[in-house]
Amino acid sequence: MPQPLNPKDQAHFRAVVRAYEDKQYKRGLKTADTILKKNNKHGDTMAMKALILNAQGKTEEAFALGKEALTVDMKSHICWHVYGLLYRANKNFEEAIKAYKFALKLEPESAQIQRDLAVLQIQMRDYPGYVQSRQAMLQARPGLRQSWTALAIAHHLSGNLAEAENVLTTYEGTLKSTPSRYDLEHSEAVMYKNSLIAEQGDYQRALDHLEKAAKNNLDRLAVLESRAEYLSKLGRQEDAAKAYRALLERNPDHQAYYEKLSGALGIEESDTKARKALYDEFATKFPRCDAARRLPLDFLSGDEFKSAAKEYLAFMLNKGVPSTFANLKHLYSDEFKKNTLAELAEEYLKSQSSDSTSKDKGEAAALYYLSQHYNYHMSRDLTKAMEYAEKAIEKDPKSVDFHMTKARILKHHGNISKAAEMMDYARKLDLKDRYINSKAAKYQLRNNENGKALKTVGLFTRADTPGGPLADLLDMQCVWFLTEDGEAYARIGNTGMALKRLHAVANIFDVWQEDQFDFHTFSLRKGQIRAYIDMIRWEDHIRDHPFYARAALAAIDIYLKMAEKPSANGVNGTNGEDAEDALAKKKAAKKAKKEQQRLEREAAEKQAKQDPNKTTQGAADAKKKDDDPLGMKLASTTDPLGEATKLLSPLLQVCPRSIEAQHAGFEVYLRRKKFVLALRCLNMATTLAPDSPKVHEQTVALRLALNYQTDLPSEVQQVLKEGFKSIEESVDLKKYNAEFQAKHKSSPTHVLAAIRARRNLGEDPRQCDKEITGILNIPSVSFTDAIEALETLKRWKSPEVGAFKAAALSKWPEVTRLS
Known part of the structure; x- marks a missing residue:
């Protein structure tokens, strides 16, 4: 039975709740202790104290007190709600949902518990549960538009489009007056309902709704694009063509509009003359439009291509546009187009003279184009690339772009050291350019100059950030730097720092996933429904991102080396190199460590000089203090394969067609003797690239491992026998x-x-x-x-x-x- 509180202590309890909400934790703890001195078994107060302790970072103490509160008062919805909040704070969402449901049984009318439960359900993609929660919340507050919109979203995400539309229609029927045309929330709801109708395939009804309800919608672009799409789907090609022409009037550089207009006009893909005429029309109408001139190069061929390419190339080179090669390199998959573009650039270069400044600009642009052409992997001739780059630099010694290209050429030669020097020289030509600063830092990291790179990129970080440039890069979630930094530390043998950086990248993706929590309520409150749906779908594929795969694979490779050579674990693990390399890597790691500490010390001194009397930051800094700055705990793990599996599982789930992920999965599972999972990865890799050398190597390794396994369960043996047919058991592996x-x-x-x-x-x-x-x-x-x-x-x-x-x-x- 819960202990009853007298009126004075009840007031104190309300003060504890307010203190927690206002983040006045010391006051809240003091008040809670005052109540518990008189009522030492009051579960609700104990629960609130646990919540405050958890907010202060005392997780273990908070959980112990939360469990004690439950034992004291099992029928308190506050205790169960707090218990769920503790689990949620520690990312154990399944247990949090269970606790919320139990709290809701005890207090079905609690809007706060219902809201917390709904947010967790959508976070965990429990769509049926989310529908139930939203229905209950709608029944509790039917006059609130958010309740109706949220239920429609719940039905939409669970796949019930008709019911989602019906919810929005029902709400519209409750309105006593038509909302203002400037009502953003209503405008978004109308377009969301229109998208629901279209997703059901009923384009005629979607078009009718668009022309009636969305006639004066605030999102004019969405209305025009939807209308053009619906007309095209309904076969009203003449009207669709007019609609796409209207869109091109708004944005003549939008590639998709041209393609859809061409389809609406009934122009066949093989009719290159008619397609070219269409683009020429808009090129004449909009002289500054690039797309109308460039896009025909994608489908033209032979002399037509040569003529159009010559005109486009001359136009761009005369203006000295630096992105000319970037605009055209996608054409290099066609051998004829690749060779033709190079010939035209050579012809243009020969036609130029140094009589005027304008021609100087065109000549330099042509030299720059040709240096990029010969540096590109599909047309690589590094000797010629360097010749053209040097000539371009002679024309304009202060050009950042030309020196950057020279650095790239040196990189492709394999001379990372000179490439880093050249890129840093290019950086000094324009000290205000953040892009070239980032490129210089990246090349320094490729040259294993971690400290120097941090100092370079630190020129564009906040000077007053506690912890120096690295802390600001972590706060700003600078994924590319952390990934490159981790790979550089791995190369010099600093296992701890490598894992520290690569895990920081993985943690950033975790943060992006957790950031959804704020938007589940914010998007509904602001009425941004379509953007919210897009965000949910994007979050479902968040770990498809190449940077996550790259960081995860690099960390897995380190863990595999640690599993092979346990003695190499540690901050300066050498991973089995010869003595000379081991000594060099230890020196490099020590140097990098000293450089980082120096930069952090300088940043701290600089901050102290700027604000020597600032003392309020101390508590926050102590809370954020990293207890493993050099990654020693990560590098001293006793279960490297288990740590590798944590990174591998989401990678295999979201990137099943990545052969690198399948190869990594095989290596991890084979060492863990999970042969069925290893076989699954091997079979997938074989499907993706049957002639891959790694596939052969791993096939032999699996057959060899299975030949020595005599104690496998019969069920596992049967699965392996049926699934592994690349090499029969009787085959001589050496032969x-x-x-x-x-x-x-x-x-x-x-x-x-x-x-x-x-x-x-x-x-x-x-x-x-x-x-x-x-x-x-x-x-x-x-x-x-x-x-x-x-x-x-x-x-x-x-x-x-x-x-x-x-x-x-x-x-x-x-x-x-x-x-």
Whole structure:
């Protein structure tokens, strides 16, 4: 039974609640303790105290007190609600939902509990539960528009479009007067209802609704686009053409409008003459429009393409537009177009002279275009690229773009050190340009200069941020820097800092997912329904982002190395390199650590000088203080494969067609002896790229592992037997691997995979090491192949590392990753 409170203590309890809501935690704790001195078994007060303790970061103490409050008063909805809030704060949403539901049974009329439950249900994508919660909330407050809109959204997300539309129609019937045409919330609701009708495929009704209810809608662009789409879907092509022409009048650079107008006019894709005439019409009408001139190059061919490309290229180069190559490089998948564009640029360059400033500009632009052309991976000739870049720099020694291209060429040569120097030189030509500053920092990170890169990018961070530039980059969620920084630390062997940065990237994606909480209520309050639906759908694919995959795969690779070499765990783990490399990496890691500490110290001193009397920040800084600044705890994990699995699971779920993710999944699951999951990853990788060298290597590894497993359950053996048919159990693996190597002897990556498989099969390690050095003699070998081979030798602690380096450097003397 709950302890009753006298009127004075009831007033104190209300003060505790207010103190928590106002974030006056010290006052709230003091008042709660006053109540508990007299009523030591008052569950509601104990629950509120637990909530305040949790807000102060005392999670364990808060949970203990919350559980004690429940034991004292199991029938208190406040205790159960608080218990749910504690679980929610600790991201255990399933348990939080259970606690909220129990609290709601005890207090069905509580709007706050119902709202908290609904928010968690939509966060967890429990659409049926969300529909029930929203129906209950609508019944409680039928006069509030948000209640109706939220129920419509619930039905929409659960797939019941007709019911969602019906909810909005029912609400419209309750209105006593027509809302003002300037009512933004009503305007959004009308367009949302129109989109629901269209999603059901009833385009005629959607068009009728659009022309009646949305006639004066505030979102004019959405109305015009929807109307054009509906007319096209209904086969009213003449009206659709007029609608798309109206849209092109608003925005003549919108590519999709041209394509849809062409379809509405009934122009066949093969009728290039008619399509070109359409674009020429708008190019004449809008002389400053780029799309009308550029887009015909996508479908023209032969002499027509050459003529149009010559005109476009001359127009852009005469103006000295730096993005000319970026606009045209998508055409390089067509061999004829690629060669034609290069020829036209050469012709243009020859036609120029240095008689006037305008022609100087065109000549420099042509040189810049050709340097980019020969630097591009589909038309690469780095010698020519460098020649044109040098000539362009002679024309304009102060051009940031020209020096950036020269840095990229050096990077593609493999000379990361000189590339970083050149990019930093380009940065100094324009100290106010944030983009070139970021590029310079990125190249410094590629050159493993972590401290220097942080100092460079710190020129554009907030000077007064506690913790220096890195803290500001973390606050601003600068994913690219954190990813590059982590990869650089991994290369120099600083396992702890590498994992620290890569986990910071993964945490940013977690934050983006949690940020939905605010918008579940905010979007309804502001009436931004369509944007909210778009956000929900975007959040469902948040980990499809390439940066998440890149950071997760890099961290998984580190954990795999830690699992192979447990002794290498630690901040300066060397991952099995030779003594010389290990010493170099330890020195680099130590230097980077000192540089970072110096920058943080300078930032702290600078802040102290700016505001020496500021003391209120101390408590906040203490709360935010990182208890593992160098990643030592991350690097000293005793279960690296378990940590890798945490990053791998969402990656495999959202990126099932990523072969890199499937390869990583195989490596993790094989080492954990989860053979069925490893087989699933291998089968998917085989489907995606059956001729991949990694697929062969992993196929041999799985068959070898299964040949030695005699204690697997019969059910698992049956699944593996039915699912793994790439290599039968009776096949001689050494012979199978030798045949693969012979078949692909002209491919360095395939030969390297076969050699790794041979070593795994127990063949002579020395012979395998020597054969890796022999890869350098394959005609098609590149320095990237050599870098991969060198990493393999280092991982094996091979005595051939020195000889391989010497042989590789004699072939590619400028490649810094081989030194």
